[in-house]
Amino acid sequence: MSSLRGNKGPRYRHVADESAPYETLQIDKLTPIIGAEVGGIDLSKPLGNRQIDELHRALAENCVIFFRDQHITQDQHLAFGRLFGDLHIHPAAPAEPGKPELMIIRADKDSPRANGEGWHTDVSCDVEPPMGSILYIKQCPPKGGDTLFANMYAAYEALSDRMKAYLDGLTAIHDGEDAYRGTYANLGVKDKPVYPRAEHPVIRTHPVTNRKALYVNRGFTKRLAGVPRDESDGILRYLFEHMENPLFQCRFRWRENSIAFWDNRCVQHRAMWDYWPHTRSGNRVTVAGDKPY
Numbered sequence: 001m002s003s004l005r006g007n008k009g010p011r012y013r014h015v016a017d018e019s020a021p022y023e024t025l026q027i028d029k030l031t032p033i034i035g036a037e038v039g040g041i042d043l044s045k046p047l048g049n050r051q052i053d054e055l056h057r058a059l060a061e062n063c064v065i066f067f068r069d070q071h072i073t074q075d076q077h078l079a080f081g082r083l084f085g086d087l088h089i090h091p092a093a094p095a096e097p098g099k100p101e102l103m104i105i106r107a108d109k110d111s112p113r114a115n116g117e118g119w120h121t122d123v124s125c126d127v128e129p130p131m132g133s134i135l136y137i138k139q140c141p142p143k144g145g146d147t148l149f150a151n152m153y154a155a156y157e158a159l160s161d162r163m164k165a166y167l168d169g170l171t172a173i174h175d176g177e178d179a180y181r182g183t184y185a186n187l188g189v190k191d192k193p194v195y196p197r198a199e200h201p202v203i204r205t206h207p208v209t210n211r212k213a214l215y216v217n218r219g220f221t222k223r224l225a226g227v228p229r230d231e232s233d234g235i236l237r238y239l240f241e242h243m244e245n246p247l248f249q250c251r252f253r254w255r256e257n258s259i260a261f262w263d264n265r266c267v268q269h270r271a272m273w274d275y276w277p278h279t280r281s282g283n284r285v286t287v288a289g290d291k292p293y
């Protein structure tokens with residue numbers, strides 16, 4: 001892993017946000033670079049416009065936001081997601097009965113795998129990948145089961161100018177086939193004939209912040225388009241290793257009834273399955289997004 005040390009101090013320098021204080025929310029940052037716990041809000045109660053605006057702002061400024069001690073029903077979880085856009089239906093994962101937008105996240109002693117064990121961006125194989133994901137964990141193991149999040153603006157900004165110039169205008173193929181085929185068979189989910197596949201820019205511009213973010217991930221990105229296979233493999237290997245630098249990350253320690261809301265346009269995440277044979281379970285609501293540019 002590169003040290004990101006330049007000749008004079010760190011090569012990546014995060015510029016802290018100095019904007020106006022929030023009126024309705026308490027923001028407690030996990031690190032200067034990514035993640036904040038949001039207090040002063042009860043998601044089981046109707047939210048005012050000012051709170052909703054400040055939630056949008058908190059997500060834009062912190063890339064992933066967390067809420068503690070929330071007691072919401074499945075319908076309230078879905079309604080919270082709809083405040084941010086239409087809801088996305090996962091192409092493979094199981095959902096709660098009669099609620100296709102409410103994905104089941106669960107691992108227990110009988111699970112052959114857990115969701116999201118490798119670094120990924122949710123469903124980046126879709127032509128219009130999800131904007132955000134809202135995970136509500138209701139049952140936690142006694143220890144472990146953390147989720148790691150990494151800031152892809154920071155990963156982009158820390159690249160050398162030469163690498164940024166090389167990647168500018170390149171696209172990559174994202175494919176759901178390997179990630180999804182057979183993955184949920186133990187839960188009785190039948191495979192689809194085909195899974196989504198899409199070509200996206202390697203560097204995407206966030207439609208809200210207008211900032212550039214690295215947009216390739218180990219879970220779905222198979223190759224760079226228009227360059228020889230060995231070159232694509234080498235560059236992707238470098239980018240995957242680069243984005244995993246802990247400097248860009250925060251790690252969220254779940255407690256029961258916590259919620260994480262991450263912005264898939266500028267964040268990758270990875271779930272730790274270090275708690276077998278214990279159970280960790282909850283639901284994810286995923287907000288639809290638009291075509292990366």
Ligand code: SIN
Binds near residue numbers: 147270
């Ligand atoms: C996922 O949505 O990728 C799962 C994340 C988690 O379980 O922490």
